[in-house]
Amino acid sequence: MSHKRVTKRKAIIAAGGVAALGAAAILLPQANASQDGTSDGAASVKTLKAGDASDLASQLEKLLGDAFAGSYYDDAGKQLVVNVVNVSGDKNNVVVQAEKAGAKVREVENSKAELEAAAKTLKAKATVPGTSWAVDPKTNKILVTADSTVTGNKWDQVDSTVKTLGSGMATIRKSAGTLKPLVSGGDAIFGGGARCSLGFNVTAGDGSPAFLTAGHCGVAAEQWSDSQNGQPIATVDQATFPGDGDFALVKYDDPNTQAPSEVNTGQQTVAISQAAEATVGTQVFRMGSTTGLNDGQVLGLDATVNYPEGTVTGLIQTDVCAEPGDSGGSLFTQDGQAIGLTSGGSGDCTVGGETFFQPVTTALAAVGATLGDGGAGAGDAAGGAGAGAGAVDENGDGIDDNTGEAIQGGGDAGAGAVDENGDGIDDNTGEAIQGGGDAAADGGADQNANGGADASGDGQDQSGNGKNRKGGQQDGSGVNESH
Structure with a gap:
């Protein structure tokens, strides 16, 4: 009998660059740490892993209805904190339901509906390139950020809009950097003179191997290579930017490509088990081709970012640093949950800054793909x-x-x-x-x-x-x- 060789290209998620030692030191020893159990404080408040806290937050949002005003993860105490408003006069019942579920309950002034209405006002009156805003559940307010390009009349427009909302609803701060998508010319995955980072390997709806990256990378070039001036290995299938997200599905040209669901940080390979929703307060890690591995926390959800190229909505705001070329890179948790794709931000990994990410769950649903190799x-x-x-x-x-x-x-x-x-x-x-x-x-x-x-x-x-x-x-x- 003759044996038929099967051609299989090996592809691995590993954004280029040397891993940052600080982030690696956090990631490596704790990759398999368990945080399950019950806290030593109030018996009703559960000690949770970040992924479990995200699941519980989603359940409580449905359970509490209009009383739910956001939530965040207390990384130090490993607890989910849920904001509630007394919308029906039955505060005790709301608190009891949330506490029975294992959350720590905090009563706040602004309801989710009021915060969403304030965000609509900002969209209508303060959509200026170089600005962003997202709800900060820790303060129960909208945090508006204006970069160094927002000056003169543009600053007055944004600042006056925030003031009309009131100090109890929104705050504004200046950022020293310039808010921009983090794409660059150089070496990582290459297309049309641009350099980006591969995010997560996925299986497309037709069963073919593919990967997710940033949408602004997907609209910059149709074909992508794994080496500078190299032959293309993948072709953009779908891309969204600007608008309702910043994500692209790129299919490998060789249908036999093996595309493992993992992130190579340079010091260890982290298996990616599932896609998960972000939770404010969760510690996250970002891998990118320019700056390698860095970590930080989720600061806000459903962020609106006004890039020079246009407005992008539905992003995750973090304090993880990033630089040009890191675009599309993977945002994940230490226990292997895929969270986001690097979109853009301001600052760098020397002075710090804020970075925004496309939620992986939203991207997967939009392009009809599943995480990993199926x-x-x-x-x-x-x-x-x-x-x-x-x-x-x-x-x-x-x-x-x-x-x-x-x-x-x-x-x-x-x-x-x-x-x-x-x-x-x-x-x-x-x-x-x-x-x-x-x-x-x-x-x-x-x-x-x-x-x-x-x-x-x-x-x-x-x-x-x-x-x-x-x-x-x-x-x-x-x-x-x-x-």
């Missing part, structure tokens, strides 16, 4: 259920680094490139069974193999060296080169 073979030794789970370890060679033995693919016939006979060959067609690590490619070992051999027994991938190139950013591209 179980079709991420090539991850710790991979979950589905085709090819566990067929290839992190080095891409199919060898267990501790035992030196071939890694067995999980699942039934075809799932781990091993059929009932253990030879990885379809008995009807005589061809190699395809999966996340099939018997004929990428070190997806069958049961007869020693050390990750393919069905021909030579232990080699398409390059003939038995290894795939690991995503270590040597070229700053954020995407592995295939062999």
